[in-house]
Amino acid sequence: MSDSASQAPTAGQPIPTPPDFPIVWDDPRDAKLTWMINDKYATPIPPLVNAVVSAFLVGGVAPFEQVGIGIRLTRINTYSYLSIGPKAAPPDVVMKGMGMLNRAAPGVFKMMMGKMAGGMSKKIEADFNPKIDRFETYWLDEILPEVKQHLAYFESSDLRGMSLDQLRAHLTEAFKRTERMGVLHGSIMPALYAVDQFEELYCELFEDASTLDALRLTQGLDDKILEGDRALWRLSRAALATPEVRAILSNHAAGEVIPALEKSAACQPFLTELRAWLAQYGQRLNDAFALDDPSWIEDPTHAIEYLQADLALPEPRAEMESAALVAGREKAIAEARAKLAGYPQPIIERFETLLKAAQIGTVVLKDHNFWIDQRFFYHIRRLIMEFGGRLAQNGTLEAASDVFCLAPDELQNDGDLPLKALVQERKAEMEHFSHITPPEKIGTMPAFEMTEGGTLMRVMSKGEMGAPNTSPREADKVKGIAGSAGVVRGPARVIHSLAEAGKLQPGDVLVAKSTLPPWTPLFATASAVVTDTGGVLSHSAVVAREYHIPAVVGTDYATSTFHDGQLLEVNGNTGTVHVVVEEQVHEPALAG
């Protein structure tokens, strides 16, 4: 037995912590919960980013709380940890009792869990079903207008004109609105449910149909992200039409393009257009909550990189597959309708309702990201940076971005805290822990595992969260979920962040933990996509289907199994990826 196995914590017992990761619990009750590392943040998370993310989550957990699941976020030794469990955890003795029952009579226990999950599922379905019946109005008339209201509030606030005290009040307001935005973000959960329900009905109605067959009926629809891509491509046509602009884009590194354009009189009209594009579509961060990274407006390097690549494309990336996708979608819809023509009316009606909800749901899964994950958090960053700028100006901080190292209440404090010293302390702490691998799980092992997840968990597992992977870990292959059909071979390219996007060459297999909307243009370069997390409705799978490249998602281990340059075979039909051994590629080598 190996060391790690002998130390494996048992159900209901405290999880031992590594010596380099000592834990002091602020609230001792938290030690009784099971905390999982929030793998969205593989690196230490600054306190202010953590505060914004936590405020957002407080709003987002509403649908879970409704069914009795509590979700909490905490920052332990600079890392973000997440706890999911019963909202009001039953007393210890009950938990222990259930743990004992689980060991003594697993069958009875499983049945009990199934009943509980069934009860939760009924609640969730009763809440979601009326929403997906009128999904278009639900999104367009109930959710989106409020999202836009919050954005308008931030767009219209004159940060420069505010005093420091006004900015403090504004920050407090921003936290309130972040919480509300979390609620709105949580309320688009029915979008996933709509696609899930459509896909299940489709597979029930048409024998031998796969999830991917069902999803074909929802593909090729326009969304805000594609709209931005198209507008950027049109900009590339303007660039081609002006020789000076064309020369600068072709001969300069992305980071040097704008200064070069600024110096040339002939490039001014184009620069104006480029700035207009950035104002409209550059309100985005590289990662959903990467508040401490510059937005595309502040640092347009990625936009310029995409623009440079666009110069060579005869039509917008999104357009390249779109005609085929639309034709394929309409053909599949017509075939389904023809098959159902003689079916009872309630089935036809349900099919049409769910098809429409799933189509809008697919768009909402992307559009909400444009409005909330990108735009809203851009504004939050803008506010925080303005605040930091003022503190740097008046000498309270060394640099504007140091503000991320402080907690909200410290920012509300009127000058009697040694903020500079606090910043140094926090930076040192993050630096220290950035060299330490945080444990996956801390706290107390659950007395029992939830064996039945119910509707909510099933729906969630199809999105970014993904499902737990039960396949054993192997040295040169991974098994995940078939996210987009097709089989392809290409060299692996492991990309951890958008900053590494430049190393992706045409034909490479993009291997990533997960992908985000700002990564979308990479799908035009990659020959296939493989991710650690996510289900069939995750960003990676949805976009791969749009770009007609194979995808395998939710493998858990892809980024830690494969390394750059290995020749991979990606099978998007079976959900497997393996390293191609040389003999399989070339003619057998000569003996000796």
Added chain:
Amino acid sequence: MNLLWLGDPKSFDAGLVGGKAANLSRLARMYHRVPDGFSLPVKVMDEAHPLDLRGEITSGISDLMACHSLDDFVAAVRSSAVDEDGASASFAGQHETYLNIVGPDAIIEAVTRCWESARSERALEYRRQQGLSVERPQIAVFVQQLVAADVAAVVFSANPITGERKEVMINASWGLGESIVGGTVTPDTFVVRKSDSEIIQRTIADKQRMTVSAPLGAHEVDVPRFLRTEPCLTDEQVGELANLALRLETTMERPVDVECAYAGGELYLLQCRPITALK
């Protein structure tokens, strides 16, 4: 003219068009909505091979399409024996029925198969057992518009289980009636008391299978889960069906079993015959 139209007084003669078509013709003429169609009478079927009737069948279908403004004609093709649907012996299921037959060629082919099946071993054996003539099969073929049923129902104007004549019993399930008649689905059951039209029993079953018409012919499929335990009739529809059965019982002067269907909210009468084995 070798075709006899549904509702034409000549079609009231069971000796010409068979018991089933004669029944439906009378009912259609009276007041009920019966899917339209025509019969190929016994005499015609006796003397000609269906292929010789191609021209007439084709023009009959054109007439039906014109009359009901249809883009294509989806038919149920059934044989109807002259001594069938008598009070003593029911021929239910003894002759072939072809559902969801589209276009003249396919319809002619189905008529041919009906014609052949009347002469099949299975049919002759049944007739032998029932003490009917086995020498000259007297069948007509009935070509009728197929109603794409949302719900099919079999209504008994007397309770066939208890023999109680003061009650109407309704079995209903999703899709065409074949799954109920063939016993592959447990239908919803409603019992209505005749005296005050009260629904005295309502059993909603887990209806797992249904027959649907599909481009390649009717076939049985799984009912999607969301619909399985949903009642397939509203109380109003139960009342309407009970009423229909009562009127038919009065007309026929004995307890009847009635096959009907709801399609697009309209109630269609598909078949009506005396209950053969009432306690």
